[in-house]
Amino acid sequence: MDQQILSSAKAWASNSYFDEESRNEIQTLIDNNDEKELTERFYKNLEFGTGGMRSIRGAGLNRINHYTVRKASQALCNEVIRVGKEKNKDVLKIAISYDSRIWSRELAEEAACVFAGNGVHAYIYERLNPVALLSFSVRHHDADAGVMVTASHNPPEYNGFKVYWSDGAQVTPPNDKNIINNYNSIEDFSTIKFLPLEEAQKAGLIHWVGTDVEDKYYEAILSKVVNPQLCKEKGNDLKIVYTPIHGTGLIPCTRALKDMGMENVLVVEEQAQPDGTFPTVSSPNPENPSALKMAVDLMNQENGDIVMGSDPDTDRLGVALKHNGEVVYINGNQIGILMLHYVISTLKANGQLPTNPYFVKTIVTTPLQEKIASHFGVETENTLTGFKWICGLMNKIETEQPERNFIFGTEESFGYLPNEFVRDKDGVHSVTLMAEIALHYKTQGLNLVEALDKIYEEFGFSNETLLNLVYQGKEGAEKIGRIMELFRSMNTGTFAGLEVDYLEDYQAQKAVSFTSDKTWKLDLPQSNVLGFNFENGDKIYLRPSGTEPKIKFYIMIQENEGSLEEKKKKAMAKTDEILNFIKEQADKA
Structure with missing residues (x-):
């Protein structure tokens, strides 16, 4: 050893x-x-990434536990205190929320005790709540930072620590880098300041956040219903099947639906209550059809119109429905297409689209959304993968270009933001918006698959496929590094036999054309991401996951010629060829 x-x-x-x-x-x-096992737990310190940390629970330096969370909390405190001194702030505050995972409440309290030990006030929800309510709490309390204890949709053995800044968005440069440096500089756990919970409460440094703040969030959600009259008059015509998959979503999502007039909701009882073991699923990820199986079974039994499921921290939304007798699972790009199209087309038709409207998407999200936005006079902003970048850009625009109006934010991995008062994926608002969209089309005699086809007929067909290659542990991390370098070295101008127009390398922050001798700078932050852009508009991006032991390939195919059926067949065939090529290359690395 x-x-x-x-x-x-x-x-x-x-x-x-x-x-x-x-x-x-x-x-x-x-x-x-x-x-x-000892190697996995001690070959390195648990890394504090640019948004926080996530790992398997357990003792050891490379595991999530009470002590690594204390270390992360101290690192965050040091940065909050530093910035607070620069701004001459007397009272510093950090908001906290937590999901249904094992240890989530305890780790949230550990963080609060470290904050209190540093003289920083902690505002912690009395009960578990989604990501959106954490972001809302940061902004409501005018807090200096926020913490969400969650591992999102990871398997049950995981937990994590997500860090937010004073704008309510996930922390971005330079604060994220400063927190990482603080974290790495703490070598002796005993130097971490800590005030036990009871003492912290007596000192007035722990504040329990109740339903009054939650109510303000629900009021804000209700104010964003696109067609409130439709929902009030016909809301119960839509039979919704919803599952929180043992997470935080039960109370928020059913409350928000009821507020807007949609009470015909069947909840999967076996998955209704919070349970960090997630006993009915192999992984609580609504992106996966298996996680929605019980909800789909209930839809079939009760003749429901739509299935919606959210993950443990309720920031992602999965959707399923029946179409021509078959169950169809709509992917993350398609949900985003439906949402964007409905919001901007309805606002435009009603004369309610604000001046200078824009929406934000990630570079790995379907380009079809840009076509739709442009058609309705909405500008598109592209940024790196992850809502920290979506909301970071949103905050930058709000500060530097206040005349512009945010409409929508989306990424392909089932995350959406239809409002401006939260600064991260909002699964609660996503549930209410998707219910409204399904109701809108039902009144026209259409389901969501048919609605998508209408959009494809008008704007062209797009097919998006995500390939995840998983490589565990230390050896896996090295394998992922080799795969990235293999594809980075593909500078011949072809990929799977297809002609590449230009290659984007976000690590080098430059793009290289293969059809001319041009190179140009990429303005987005440095990141280990490659983008192959083809002459016909197709795109392929790849990047290592920042939170899981996998490398992701995003394949985006555009087809504009022929009938819709012909476009779909051509796109699928091309996708299969590309998938086979990627797998062959990855095996070589």
């Missing part, structure tokens, strides 16, 4: 700062000479 790893493990097992259970967990691994 690597002696450095063994030494780190023994240091943990013998350190009286850690509780007995944590020490014994590591000592047992040492006694059993479990080299593989």
